[in-house]
Amino acid sequence: MTPKKFAYFAPASLKEAIQLLRENEDAKVLAGGQSLIALMKLRLAAPAALVDITKTGDLLSYIREGKNDNLEVGALTTHDTLERSKIINKKFPILSDAASKIGDQQIRNRGTIGGSCCHADPAADLPTALTALEPEFAVRGVKGKRVIPQSEFFVDTFTTSIAKDEILTEIRIPHTPPKSGSAYIKHSRREGDFAIVGVGAVVTVGPKGVCRDVRVSLGAVAPTPIRAKSAERHLKGKTLDEGNIAEAAERANEEADPPSDMHGSRQYRLDMIRVFARRALNLALSRAR
Ligand SMILES: Cc1cc2nc3c(=O)[nH]c(=O)nc-3n(C[C@H](O)[C@H](O)[C@H](O)COP(=O)(O)OP(=O)(O)OC[C@H]3O[C@@H](n4cnc5c(N)ncnc54)[C@H](O)[C@@H]3O)c2cc1C
Known part of the structure; x- marks a missing residue:
């Protein structure tokens, strides 16, 4: 058509x-x-x-260090640029994991991080990965500039808090402390399909291998990307051993409310959250170490 x-x-x-x-x-x-x-x-x-907005003189494709201990990513940065960026690979591999799994190479060449966030598909990979990083979204409109925290950005399926005459210009990602690692794992039927379940994890290891901080995000299991708070609560302050990670993963689906559709039933998605949360946490932990 x-x-x-x-x-x-x-x-x-x-x-x-x-x-x-x-x-x-x-x-x-x-x-x-x-x-x-x-x-x-x-x-x-x-x-x-x-x-x-791709032809304006205001270049919105960049990845650079910000002023407030954060990384600034321009809204028009493509998925391919994110996937290949050395700084993203080093500091936020969760984003290169997510970008590399989007659609196919043609889509990654043209699709942008800003477009993916503004489109707000609950099964999209970058919004889920970003939810574990707690970024801020800088927007510009008729009334000037404002900054939206991640917790207020995604409002509903295909809905954000950006007004009709506002443009997302930049995503500001706070740096994580030393001994942090991050990962995103997507479960889909075929390579390049949208996620049946997507899980992001950020882990910070403290003294004696204790979990100093952890964030787990889930995609495709609610109208917006969500945090698996129960899993996070279980791990924080505990030793990051196999048993505690497995127990946290068991709890990772407690906040999820997935739909049933042709790609998988509600129960299948709830089960897969547990499997992929464990994998994402283990990968993030191995990167932290
Ligand atoms: C076949 C196919 C497979 C795909 N597979 C996946 C997948 O596996 N995983 C995944 O995450 N995504 C997937 N996508 C979507 C892809 O990631 C898109 O690139 C992304 O969702 C939109 O980015 P875009 O830059 O193309 O935005 P556009 O399509 O140009 O815009 C999307 C929406 O965002 C708004 N918008 C865009 N930029 C801004 C801005 N800066 N400020 C305000 N509003 C803005 C537009 O008005 C529009 O409503 C797929 C797409 C296709 C066609």
Whole structure:
């Protein structure tokens, strides 16, 4: 199918892009187009106008050290760039794990981290991985700039707290302390499919191998990515041995409320959370060590 007719704008600056979003009712930002154009072709979305932000002079594709002990990732950074970035591989392998598992190479060449977050598909890989990193989302709109904490960014399935005339410009990821490791593992039927279950883990090892901090995130099991708080509570302050990790993984599905669909039943997903939480925690721990 072909999309319905729409107007196309390629503004020269973000300021102009924001103005266009404001003036044109039912206009949408176009980034990599890997979700939006697919939906338009299926006629599941029919925006009257697209505002292409890839051609503005404000370059939004970068990975750089920030001022507040964080890493700044521009919203237009592609999945492929994330996967190949040396700094991401070293400091946040959870993001290279997630980026490398998205769709196929063509999609990774064009799809962006900002587009994936704004699209807010609960089964998407980067939003789940980011949920374990507690980043902030910097947005720009008619009223100026604001920063949204991760806990307030994802609101519902395909819904974020970004307003219609706001643009996500940057994701700010706080650095983790020394002896931290992170990992993302995706369970899908075939390579490149969306996750049936996605699990992210960040572990910080303290003195004598005790768990100083841990965060576990889950995707495809609720309307937004969620944290497995019960598993985190179980591990914090305990020795990071096989028994404690296995027990934490057993508890990882307590906050999940997965749907049943053609890819797997609710019970199958609840069971898989336990399996993949254990694997993600073990991989994150081995990287921390
Ligand atoms: C066949 C196929 C397989 C896929 N498989 C996977 C997969 O396995 N895992 C996975 O996670 N994803 C998968 N995807 C989705 C892919 O990751 C997309 O790249 C991503 O979801 C959207 O990024 P984009 O840059 O292409 O955004 P676009 O498609 O351009 O935009 C998506 C939405 O976000 C909004 N938007 C984009 N950027 C901004 C911004 N900076 N500020 C405000 N709003 C913005 C747009 O208006 C639109 O509503 C797949 C897609 C396809 C077509």
